[in-house]
Amino acid sequence: MNQDNHHIEDLINLFDKCFYESFNTRLEKGGDYPLYLPAFLEENGVESTRPYHVILFAHGFYSSALHEISHWLVAGKERRQLEDFGYWYEPDGRSEARQREFEQVEVKPQAIEWILATAAGFRYFASADNLTGNAGDNSAFKQAVYTQVQHYAQHGLPKRAEQLRQALSQFYGTADHIDLSQFHIERI
Numbered sequence: 001m002n003q004d005n006h007h008i009e010d011l012i013n014l015f016d017k018c019f020y021e022s023f024n025t026r027l028e029k030g031g032d033y034p035l036y037l038p039a040f041l042e043e044n045g046v047e048s049t050r051p052y053h054v055i056l057f058a059h060g061f062y063s064s065a066l067h068e069i070s071h072w073l074v075a076g077k078e079r080r081q082l083e084d085f086g087y088w089y090e091p092d093g094r095s096e097a098r099q100r101e102f103e104q105v106e107v108k109p110q111a112i113e114w115i116l117a118t119a120a121g122f123r124y125f126a127s128a129d130n131l132t133g134n135a136g137d138n139s140a141f142k143q144a145v146y147t148q149v150q151h152y153a154q155h156g157l158p159k160r161a162e163q164l165r166q167a168l169s170q171f172y173g174t175a176d177h178i179d180l181s182q183f184h185i186e187r188i
Contacts (some may be wrong), residue, residue, distance in 0.1 A: 006062045006122050014167045015055075015069060018159070023053070024071065026078075029067060030056030032066045037090065038081050055129075062122060070113040073161040103141040111148035112161050118182050119168040119175075127188040146185040153178040 008029065015027040022044040024039060035056045043100050055072050057065040071085060087105065110126060117124035126142050157165060157178075169176055 006120065008060055008062055008065060010063060011065050011120075014171055015164065018163050019166050020033040020052070023061065023080075023160075024051075025055065027055045027057065027069065029060045030059060031057055034058045036068065036072060036075075036080075036084050038083065042082060044113055061095040063117075063125070066113050066116050066120070066122070066124075067109070067127065069164070070116065070161075073109050073112055073164070085184075099138075103138070103144070105146060107141070107144045107148050110145045111152060112157065112179065114145065114149055114188070115152060115157065115161070115178055116168060117163045118178075119172065121172045121174050124127050124188060135182055142185055145188070146183065147182050149178075150180065153180050 012027050012029075017026050035074075037050070037056070038047070039049070039051055039053050039056050041050075054063075055068050057068045071087075074081070075085040114124040114126075126138065126145055152161075153162075156162065166176070168174070177184070
């Protein structure tokens with residue numbers, strides 16, 4: 001997989017083509033932390049003037065964009081009206097028990113991220129997102145992500161995820177379907 005062929009502007013354009021008109025949502029480069037903000041979100045008593053929802057990904061990284069997009073693709077209509085989809089987030093430094101809770105909500109997004117990364121010919125790494133904490137053994141998490149990928153391959157992706165997968169596949173010239181032979185748990 002040639003990572004040099006992956007420009008964030010391409011992913012932003014593909015996302016906009018797929019979802020800006022139909023879901024009023026944009027993908028934009030953010031700062032140090034990723035964040036999802038609904039349109040006109042009120043903060044500190046002041047309503048935002050931004051007329052669209054925005055997925056802000058960290059540091060301009062392609063992998064961060066894929067990950068944050070995947071959370072958006074999993075979120076239902078009601079959750080997409082909430083900042084960061086209404087999820088709790090405990091930063092780096094989680095205990096092993098809190099890490100297992102974190103992983104439970106990450107299985108579907110990371111399975112979709114892996115499928116999207118593969119459609120883009122981009123390397124996927126399972127993310128514990130807990131660099132300074134005690135992540136413990138994450139082999140069960142990796143297995144759960146792989147099992148979810150198998151489920152999506154067999155039963156299909158959610159509609160929006162499939163729409164973006166197809167756009168990525170077409171743009172990067174990869175397989176037009178989820179080919180399980182490209183997914184190996186020992187590589188994540």
